[in-house]
Amino acid sequence: MDKVTRFFWFCSGAHIDTLKKYPIEHNKYVGIGATIFFTALFAALSGGYAMYFVFNGDAYAVVFALLFGLLWGTAIFNMDRYIVSSIDKEGTTMQQVIQASPRILLAIMIGIVISRPLELKIFDKEIRQKLKTAYLKGQHSKIDTLQKTYNEKYTAELANTVALKQEKDSLEKDINRSRTQLNEEVFGEKNSQTSGVVGYGTYAKQKQTVLQEKQDRLKLVTDKAEKMDQYLSKRKDFEGVNDVKMFSQKQLDSLASVAGFADRNWALGQLTYNENGTRDLDTYLAISFIGYLFILFECLPVFVKLMSPKGPYDVAIAKTQEANVYYADKDKQRDMSVIDGIYDEHLDEDIKRRRRTLANRGDNDRDKHRYD
Known part of the structure; x- marks a missing residue:
């Protein structure tokens, strides 16, 4: 548990040596670090998917997914860790919110991005069915478009074919009628x-x-109709009308399985x-709330840090930063005085006295914290 605690402290961006001195702050920064870690984990899963x-x-799809997921999760983790650790608890609540507002806006965008792939997985069954329906409609539309273009292009030939078939049907009826009359004439029916x-x-x-003339004409018309059908059939092949067919159920399943990210989205x-x-309110709310959940989850590291009260660790970090700035300024002044050939011994004494004062103040703060 000690290793887990230290790991989450690291995730929170806290200064571990300073944090160890204030046990009351340990659980708070474990929670902050865990929130940052699991946010990055969800981002890695979503990016990889x-x-x-x-x-x-x-x-190599799995390899690419693992590498990108690791890279995306690490980027989100590093950004969350930096932003959370850089929020200054010494300022007012409004100052802290203003300081964190760019991160909150960015978190909303990242939440939308990482939630979409997971939404695609959650509604995978419904998406497949919707894709199948769309593919069927698209195939119908494609066939209708090809057929319409073909009909417009070969209007005269199609009209000629219809006329030949109508004449053929008429001749067949006349031949049957004429044959009946011939038999009646031969057998003497009045x-x-x-x-x-x-x-x-x-x-x-x-x-x-x-009867013979009609039969000859029927043969001629039949031959013309057959030649016209053969010609039009070849033109259908040439125009691609015969190549486009409706999808079978097996083909639809295969197409839905290999659909890309854009189609599924x-x-x-x-x-x-x-x-x-019309809007399907139930499905809309279900998808929307999942997205809102991930946006909230992505914003949690910042919210947790903003909601956490100012503690002794924050005070100690602020004093350490103040001391570092003070020492840096004094060291710079001393270096400049040496360069100028003027060494001020009182400057060294001032730095040592300042360090002793800050050390005593830190000891008093720790004693007061333990007493409380």
Whole structure:
């Protein structure tokens, strides 16, 4: 537990040697450090998952995802650690908020970025179904567009084919009717179309001639229709109409599985709308609150530091910084005096006296803290 505690102290950006002197502050900085660590962990998972989709299908997709996730998580961790440790608790609440406001705005942007890949994973099943529906609609639209272009381009040929087929159907009906009349004439059946004389006579020969002419015409029309169908079929192949077919269920599953980040992100956005274009409030709120949760989680390191009260560790750090600035200024003055050839012994005495005063004040603060 001591190693875990020291690790979280390191994550919080605290000065460990100073923090050890104030046990009452230990748990607070463990909490701050844990918040920073887990925020970076979620950022690493989210970034790695997003990069996995970018390189989905590549043999090294997992390697790229791990490397980018580690890099992204480390960047977020370093930034959180620096911002939290740099918030000055000596200032007023408003000054601290103003100091942290750039980090809060950046946290909102980062929260949106890291939440999106995890939202894609949470709603993976619904996204796949939405993608399948979209792919089917897209394929329908593509087929309709190709067919419309083909019909417009070959309007005359298609009209000629329709006319030939209509003439063929008409001739087939006339031939059947003429054949029936010929048989009635040969067998001597009396009606308005026959003579009633049995045998293959003059009227029968006339009907046979008419029947033969219709059969010849039918053969000619049939040949033309077949040639036109063959021509149009070749033109369909050339125009690509025959190549585009509807997706099978297996193909749809495969397409949804290999869909890229952009397609899945689009599908997630479409989940918030019904088929009629109205807003699906339940899904919209579910997706939105997940995003808000990650934004809040990303802002937590700053909020935790802002909400934590000023403690003895903050006072000690402020005094240490004040002393370092004072010593740096005095050392600079002494160095300048040496360079100028003038050495002021009283300056050394002033520095030593100042150090003793600050040391005694620090001891008194620690004694007071232990008494409290």
